[in-house]
Amino acid sequence: MSEKNKIPEVDIVIDQEAGVIREVKPDKLRSKKGHERRVNTSIYVTLVLMSIIWLAPFVFLVFQSFRSYLTESGGMVNYLLPKQWSLDNYTWLLTDPSSDFLRWYGNTLIIALFCSVLQTFMVLSVSYALSRLRFKGRKLIMNVVLVLGMFPGFLTMIILYFLLRQLGLTQDGAVPGLILIYVASSGMGYYISKGFFDTIPKSLDESARIDGATRSQVFRLIIMPLAKPIVIYTILMAFMAPWGDYVFASYVAFGSKPNYNVAVGLYQWVNVNDYQGYFTRFCAGGVLVAVPVTVLFLALQKYYVEGVTGGAVKG
Template structure:
């Protein structure tokens, strides 16, 4: 094919260990490329299959949420695509006369908002202190947190319930009660952000201290401006968690429907026999919860990745 006497493409690789320049023959290169193509194709096939598996439940959920309630009922069915598409379920949810859904949504939003502020402050205080300050009892605090973390969380549910009840923060007071519980011990989750503080050079503090800054000023003016990624990570985590809490939220708010969070309300629709034909409404409610959180998460994904990777590497 080649009329011109082309110089064959040669891949030259420097092998430091051998100390020689080696040359890879063009045939070998071609087969390598074919190999590469083949393995890439396999990977694409796997990735496409995985994407389908990972997205399928959510797509199905969305399909179900758009099923016509009037024509196909609200129960579970054995087919995927609705025969009639409609907004029946969403319309039903948005009418406060039908259910407390909007109220639950609002409750959860309030809880998430407060938690993201208070928890972030707690976690930052603890992680900053344990990372950058040295004082008597520091090691003791860290070991205590380690030991406490080994007790299963639901063990103390009944005690927390009655503690909250003493403060009047159950049933009708469930919203502030849940905020209190979520935040009170949140300082124990200092690990990831401590890992972050550990990576900031010590010289930053020291030079500022030499210039006469107090520790508070160092914290506020030198360190805080550098903590944006970890602050955003912490806020994101604190904001997302309350949306999924069923167990404790139902335990604190039982018997007071207007004070449920959205997880408790929706969970009951599919798991309490009193609610017949609520499945598609559950799906619609689930979509309404998932969409904003997913969007928020996607926007802040970068920070999430930094947080979990940092956390994993530093334990």
């Protein structure tokens, strides 16, 4: 009830901006404060409820991953908390000879690492060229990319598969094949980083050019050091995408189990195999995939937020 004491016991309020004196009844002020508090309380209630809804599936996932495979069931059961907590599923994933999980994990990690380097290189060169260099055909390139982007990505799946097969990059070569597919067209996703480059003042380039720097020097020595946030954003996105790709990964690695990525492997556990036996293993695998990616993402959250907000505003 200390709030009450703060309310001034006056009935005249001077509105400086409008230059008028208004009469305000003290009880009206008080009710306004009360209203404010009620609003805040209901917001807190909503936010707490939302937090529960948003976190629940992940908490459940973790719970179920710790359910004992040996003494309980590995499938879906009608209770949430394991009767016996154990690391059965994790041990199976990581040590059992019939589990390909470590292999899949390695595949995905390799793809993600290569993509984060190569894709960043592609995206940054395209966005830099389109944002800060002026040349004939620039608008044309942007329009062509816009039109190409309107075709659904999976349309070309068979032909890409065929191209990769000609190069020997399917099944056993699925990992380099996928890297090639992801990287080759990644230049088309230049929008967000171009938006970022657009915001760096042009006068910087111009003064460097007057001092005799070439355009490539401007890029390397002037702009790149300023572009740290967008570089990190691009790396982050390129690193995270391969973890979730199912479609191309399953198509390119078709039938060759050791060359799956985690998404394909785990998806098939849940949907193709008898998932009743693999459900808790899926949960454990999901936890192992989600934890490092999530930690990385949350650590770099700031850059992600800058990227999406900048990108959305610029359209």
